[in-house]
Amino acid sequence: MNDERKDHMNPIIDMRDVSFAYGEQADLALANINLAIDEGSFVGIIGPSGAGKSTLASILSGAIPHHYSGSLYGETRVAGLDTCEVTLTDIARVVGSVLQDIDAQMVASVVEDEMLFGLENFGVPHDQIEERVTAALDAVGITDLRDREIATLSGGQKQKVAIAAILALAPRVLVLDEPTAALDPASSRAVFEILREAQRLTGVTVIIIEQMVALLAEYCERIIVLDRGEIALDGAPHEVFAHSSELRAIGVDSPRTARVSNSLSDLGLVDATLPALSIDEAEELVRSALRDSGALAAANHTEMPYLRATTNEPPSRCLTEQVGNRAEGTGRDAASSPMVELHGVSFSYGPGSASVDGIDLSVKRGEILALVGQNGAGKTTLTKLLNGLLKPSAGSVHIAGLDTRTTPVSTLAAHVATLFQNPDRQLCRPTVLDEVAFGLELHGAEGPVARERATAVVERFGLPSDAAPFSLSRGQRQLVALAGVVVLDPEVIILDEPTSGLDYRECMTVMETVRERARAGAAVVMVCHDMEVVSDFATSLAVMANGRVIACGPTQHVFAQRDILKRACVAPPQVVALSERLASSADPSFAGITEVSELVNRVKELMTRA
Structure with a gap:
């Protein structure tokens, strides 16, 4: 027994010399992992994309070896159970998992049915089910979503449903893979508070894979850093984040x-x-x-004036003349004309669903406008109005001078390109290079020309051109989808959570590319929950709450309006x-x-x- 194991005599998680390679691949996704985790601890796992974080989660949950095929070496015990010798059901009674791909985890069409599914399948007595469902929904703050159809929920709301469904099962170990990726800042903190309270009340062991390093530093007792399938650093948060230069080289951020x-x-x-x-x-x-x-x-x-919250501004206007970017009067040249204009825009999916109401926005060339606000505020709905997938029920949306109500989506696509919240929904070709070239080919580029331009972008993003997109990590798939947007050189770029699931290095690659496109003349509208990214890259900021824009202006000016941020469940960046x-x-x-x-x-x- 090594020195580490002397400190972990009865760990609930015990991994000894564990290695794994997917399918018939020679490269190991995890290599020689020795890890002991005490029951009741709160552990954070960080690392760059492809470091093996999700593979580690799959081993802990029993998905490896019971679901994914490959070569598994070593021994993993969960609560004393050898994961190779017991069934996946046996492991699931001990370990509750929240996957990175929330849609793949959902099995029902209504929130209440999703909650009931696991409880009934695990044989929880009927007289306990209602209490567990109610308590879990209340703990995550989504009691009002109980009767909602899951298809009508935002990505962040689905994330909360998945967490509630697992909490209702009362597992001894919780393994969560990027649980805050689609959540607003207040909801992200709320998730960590929920997990800490569950740990305090029930003694559950929490293992959380996450990129939000500030939250990990605040809530976790221990941080494990993975790099290329191996443990690079392991210790208390203060010890790990003292190695900021080493972490940066690995591709991991540190709290500001x-x-x-x-x-x-x-x-x-x-x-x-x-x-x-x-x-x-x-x-x-x-x-x-x-x-x-x-x-x-x-x-x-x-x-002081710069700290005063200016709550008396018009609640739903964000035209660029407010931030000094719009030329007035006649004779404006093309460069100063807005590429995106919304006037009195409203839309609703129906009662209880996300909507927008009375939106006025204007974005010109070279501007990066960030849309921030709580989950369900209408941000994603607004992006779909911008690319023409939705038509306003009132008001007008103009993109590059084209009215989206009367212009076919195929025509708008020549001017505006969108990166969706879930990159998997826009990947369809066998290789990365094929995927990035596909959009160009649809727009009429000849094959050799399309592949030449696609190759340059693929190399810029450091992607493997011959790899199948779905063989890559979630963060790398996000890069592939963004590359397919950037290669089109659109006049307007719509980004819905462009940095979700990305490691620090990938995040910087994405956002520097976005900044380059803005400097080249594109107008960018970006939905983003990462306030550090917003602070670093957005030139202007629109805060949304309950379907309306409640503040807009230069990014740092809006960040100083603390009352406004609180209403929208947004916290300012640390600096x-x-x-x-x-x-x-x-x-x-x-x-x-x-x-x-x-x-x-x-x-x-x-x-x-x-």
Whole structure:
């Protein structure tokens, strides 16, 4: 028994020398994994796409070897059960799983039936079923969805249904693969709160695969980093995120507060052996450094203009003249004319379903407009109105001057390209290169020309051109779908959660490509729940709640409207929140800072000046 196992004498998860290769592939998806997880612990697993995270989840849930074929070596025991010697049903009584592909997990058409399916199949006594269903729906905050058809739910709402259905089964181990990928910031935090409360009340072991590193740092007791099928780092959050440079090389992000503290430490400005993993920790670290150097200004507790929430703005107008981007009067040139215009747009699927109401928006060339807000606010519905898949019941939508009510979708497709929330719904060709070239061929490009242009984009994204798209990880499939959009060089790009499921490196590849297309003249409308991505890349921001736009303007201006963000279940990025805190408690010059490097430089300037 090695040193690790001396600390885990009776682990609920015990993996010894586990390796796995899919089908007849020679390459190992996991290699020599030795892992012990104590019962009742809360463990986060991170790593780049293709690192083996979902494979590890499949082994823990019994899907490997009972569902996926391949070569499995070593031994995995769950609650003492050898997963190779018991049935999948036996494992499922111990381990509850929430898959990365939520649609593949759903078996019923109505939320209540989805909840009942597992309970009835596992033989839960009938006198306990109603209590379990009600408690699980209430815990996840979706009691109002009980009678809804699953097909009418947003991706985030489906995610909550899947989590509720598993919680109702009361497993001893919960394995969740990217559970917050489609959730708004408040819902993402709510999921972690639900999991922590379940851990506290029932002693359930939580194993969560996730890219939201700030949440992992806050809630997990232990972080495991996978890279190329092996364990690269394993320890407490403060220990793991102290290796920010190593994590960046692997393709994993660190919380922005950790980046701040690590950068300050590297410059010798603070004496911090462990990183700051919360805004509270980062604020205290900076204040202490300024205090010790004599640079700490008297705290300014008066409200400053940049922090004031402007709730008296028109609730549903977001025309680009509001943010200084629209030329007025006659004689506007083509570059200043809006590529996307919505005037008084309304649409509803029916009672109880997502809708939009009275939307006014305008986006011009070179602009990246981010749509943010809670799940079910109408963001995805709005994107479908933009590409013509839906027609407004009131108002008008114009794309590149074309009225979507009277223009065929095939004609609109020559001007606007869409990346859907689920990339699997737009992949249909046998190889990556074929997939990326397909759109060009549909638009009339000759085969050799289409493949030449597709090859350049495939190489830009670092994708394997001859691979079958569905043999790739979820994040890589997202890149394939985006490559198929970018290669068309559209005038308008619609992105619905473009970074969902991507690792840090892939996220940067996607968003830098989007920024390049905007700089080349495209108008971009992006639905995004990752506020760090929005802060880094969006030039303007529209906040949606209950089908309406409740605030719009320059990104950082809107992020300062805390009351508006709260109404829409949106939290500002860590650096924005930290700069606000420091402007109030340390020095007013921190006001408006949005970048890690800018904040670090401001600390350096103040300390040098003191």
